[in-house]
Amino acid sequence: MSKIGFIGLGIMGRPMAGHLLDAGHEIVTVEHHKPLPAELADKGAKALANPKAVAEASEIVITMVPDTPDVEQVLFGEGGVIEGLKPGTLVIDMSSIAPLATQEFAKRIHEAGGEYVDAPVSGGEGGAINAALTIMVGATQQGFERAKPILEVMGKTITHIGGHGDGQTCKVANQIVVALTIEAVAEGLLFASKAGADVAKVRESLLGGLAQSKILDVHGERMIKRTFDPGFRIRLHQKDLNLALEGARSLNLALPGTANAQQLFQACAAHGGADWDHAGILRALEALGDHEVGQ
Known part of the structure; x- marks a missing residue:
């Protein structure tokens, strides 16, 4: 030991x-x-x-x-x-x-x-x-x-x-994928809710198809139940996406989805949500669409 x-x-x-x-x-x-x-x-x-x-x-x-x-x-x-x-x-x-x-x-x-x-x-x-x-x-x-x-x-x-550094590079890539997947789940559930469908049943169905993911499972449930206590705080995911975007500039890469997710996180932070769980990205999309999931 x-x-x-x-x-x-x-x-x-x-x-x-x-x-x-x-x-x-x-x-x-x-x-x-x-x-x-x-x-x-x-x-x-x-x-x-x-x-x-x-x-x-x-x-x-x-x-x-x-x-x-x-x-x-x-x-x-x-x-x-x-x-x-x-x-x-x-x-x-x-x-x-x-x-x-x-x-x-x-x-x-x-x-x-x-x-x-x-x-x-x-x-x-x-x-x-x-x-x-x-x-x-x-x-x-x-x-x-x-x-x-x-x-x-x-x-x-x-x-x-x-x-050395390759572990951190992998983690930055991970955080790009996680942020964009959380955003995709939020957009899908918001669309279903605004269209009048039962979002819990939509999520259940999606979990059986190609859209299945751990994020849909865990964070989709958070979004439906509106449990935004961290978890992983938005401000920390913002930090990770800053690393991604700074790295992309140095590599002469465009990461438009990452930049968009960062702006949605920033909208959450501007409304006092820097310490929400990152599933709280849903709230920024709800504000844009003037609709709350499940309502």
Whole structure:
């Protein structure tokens, strides 16, 4: 069993750290303004002063924080991981951040004597709770082999995509597909509702045909029941689509569907919905159509 530093105990990170504790690993984390979650403290997790102290106490450091600047601060800021990094420490970033920045972070960690793995995840809160996440890995072969037994505790599908940054590139692609599929589900259900059909029965029928998807299943139900508590927050999906659009500009690509989905998310945010679940994209479409699904 390993001594693991886990930094980032949010909606996703908390159950992920819990699975590692259940598997017999030791967990330390960073002290926050809020107390250490009781379900983790009761299993033996401990909080230390800063990321440096976490690194000093750990063989493996996992980060699961919101954005690129957050990862940079945790790793390289004052009192950061790199200040307490021991030779051979495995650093696994499971956040969703910029691929180019990831390559630079990997270089700095390697120069300091550590091994870096980018391992962003898909599957949302449910996947984290059920240890069924899809994990997309960018690493050396050695880094992947070291990280895989740890990742298997938290995820169901672990794929070594390629070198550093490739895991994050895969996650950006994932977020493009997810955003556009959520938008498609919202448009389909809105159309059916405005036309007077029973949207619950429409969804049930669609789940048996070519339109079937996990998003239609999970997020379609959210839309019909109007349960927009996150889940995965719109503001975080906006961040991921920003990465996609910035990357597309650098690659001289047009991603019109992605840009449109981003504008719909922005419309939600403008109406106070930045912290809605991303299924809340339906509300932006409802406003445009002056119709609420199910009404």
